[in-house]
Amino acid sequence: MSLETTILDRILPSACDVERLKTCAQEVVEEIKDDNLVKEYNAEIMLVGSVAKGTFLSNPDIDIFILFPTSTDRSHLQKIGLEIGKKHLPTYEERYAEHPYTHGTRGGYEMDIVPCYKLESTENIKCAVDRTPFHTKYIKTNMDSEMKDQVRLLKQFAKGIGVYGAESKTEGISGYLTELLIIRYGNFNKVIEAASRWNLGQVVFPNNEKKFKGDPLIVHDPVDSNRNVASAVSIQSFSKFIYAAKEYLKNPSERFFFPNVRTTYSLDGIQHYISKRNTEVIIIELDKPNLIDDNLYPQIRKTLEGVITTLQKENISAIDSDYEVKETSVKFAIEIETLELPSIKQHYGPPVWSENAPSFINKWKSNTFEPYVENGLWKVIIRRDDTNVVSYLNKNLKSSALGKDFRELKGMKITSGKDAICEDNAVILSKMIDKRMSWEVV
Numbered sequence: 001m002s003l004e005t006t007i008l009d010r011i012l013p014s015a016c017d018v019e020r021l022k023t024c025a026q027e028v029v030e031e032i033k034d035d036n037l038v039k040e041y042n043a044e045i046m047l048v049g050s051v052a053k054g055t056f057l058s059n060p061d062i063d064i065f066i067l068f069p070t071s072t073d074r075s076h077l078q079k080i081g082l083e084i085g086k087k088h089l090p091t092y093e094e095r096y097a098e099h100p101y102t103h104g105t106r107g108g109y110e111m112d113i114v115p116c117y118k119l120e121s122t123e124n125i126k127c128a129v130d131r132t133p134f135h136t137k138y139i140k141t142n143m144d145s146e147m148k149d150q151v152r153l154l155k156q157f158a159k160g161i162g163v164y165g166a167e168s169k170t171e172g173i174s175g176y177l178t179e180l181l182i183i184r185y186g187n188f189n190k191v192i193e194a195a196s197r198w199n200l201g202q203v204v205f206p207n208n209e210k211k212f213k214g215d216p217l218i219v220h221d222p223v224d225s226n227r228n229v230a231s232a233v234s235i236q237s238f239s240k241f242i243y244a245a246k247e248y249l250k251n252p253s254e255r256f257f258f259p260n261v262r263t264t265y266s267l268d269g270i271q272h273y274i275s276k277r278n279t280e281v282i283i284i285e286l287d288k289p290n291l292i293d294d295n296l297y298p299q300i301r302k303t304l305e306g307v308i309t310t311l312q313k314e315n316i317s318a319i320d321s322d323y324e325v326k327e328t329s330v331k332f333a334i335e336i337e338t339l340e341l342p343s344i345k346q347h348y349g350p351p352v353w354s355e356n357a358p359s360f361i362n363k364w365k366s367n368t369f370e371p372y373v374e375n376g377l378w379k380v381i382i383r384r385d386d387t388n389v390v391s392y393l394n395k396n397l398k399s400s401a402l403g404k405d406f407r408e409l410k411g412m413k414i415t416s417g418k419d420a421i422c423e424d425n426a427v428i429l430s431k432m433i434d435k436r437m438s439w440e441v442v
Helices: 003-011 015-033 036-040 049-053 074-088 128-142 145-160 175-185 188-195 235-250 267-277 293-312 357-364 389-399 423-433
Strands: 044-048 062-068 091-096 100-106 109-117 224-228 280-287 318-325 329-336 344-351 372-374 377-383 413-416
Touching: 003 145, 015 044, 015 049, 015 062, 015 074, 015 109, 036 074, 044 049, 044 128, 049 062, 049 128, 049 175, 062 074, 062 128, 074 091, 074 100, 074 109, 109 128, 128 175, 128 224, 145 175, 145 188, 145 235, 175 188, 188 235, 267 423, 280 389, 280 423, 293 318, 293 329, 293 389, 318 423, 329 423, 344 357, 357 377, 389 413
Parallel strands: 062 109
Antiparallel strands: 044 062, 091 100, 100 109, 280 329, 280 413, 318 329, 344 377, 372 377
């Protein structure tokens, strides 16, 4: 029995599970079809996503779309869509993409009820979700049952290596993208073989790829040539997928699909690592804003970049960094060379021939150390306002380019050195230190 067959045996839902899932989905679809508001607005109901396409793994979400005529005012579509969703989900909450939709649970499954417009083609897309019914139809038309199982393998592989999901938290490979890759290459192994040879800017379906120049991976949407299905894939996820493909071909293992759980390092182990590198760590903790993940994670990354940029202004290099999202706070860990800085630093000015050169000279001529020319640039040695990195951050983070909802620095707490190496920070420091790929964890 091949490894892929063994993995399929583990991930394929049982006939009983499939029947239960289909029964629940169909029950809700029929219920909504019979809703008076649906009839009043002449809307159609469509089961979409992996459940409709038959490419789901265990415990999938059920996605049901309400397709309104294009004559429906957008505000009405949103309002009525929510009203219908709330009626048919015992427990629910409003969620937001380009417009609001209803998320909840029913029959033991998580469920999304989403309003969109019913279109004849994707040429006049009004909202991103309007494409989804076309995606479902395309996959159902172009995929047989064997290919669906190959999609499941590819999804589990992407999950196992940590790149499954196009949401901002992961910036990885969407379910729809796995389906298109299987359609393009034929099966799981052929996708892996192809990915092992991919290069930056890889084009999978050639079609005016210049439009997406700069994206690591380009996969034209067969239902909308103006869209790159892989636009969410970050350079990090792209690189990880290629490396995983290369390593899988060399040494196939279940750990690519079902990696071992990482353990948190002991404090002694963390301290030994930091001492061995002769570096220091800083932990910045801030209150977590009340945002959905798709808004939260871009702001977290921007905030970490902003902190690093602020350090760089004082010639402090961030050797390594990471973040941890907790229930009520976000932690940022940064490894630097030292916590104490020299009392002086170099400050460069404009070229000698610049019209701004006189103002630079006038500004610094009374400085302890006079300006001078080095390789065509004016330069001056100046004293630092702060020689302690933590003190410097406390004074300057407020003016840093942080994520919008982090700029107030609510709940800020900065720890450093040995104080930072404590049980409360063991998870984030282990995360920053442990550079093994998921399948390398033994």
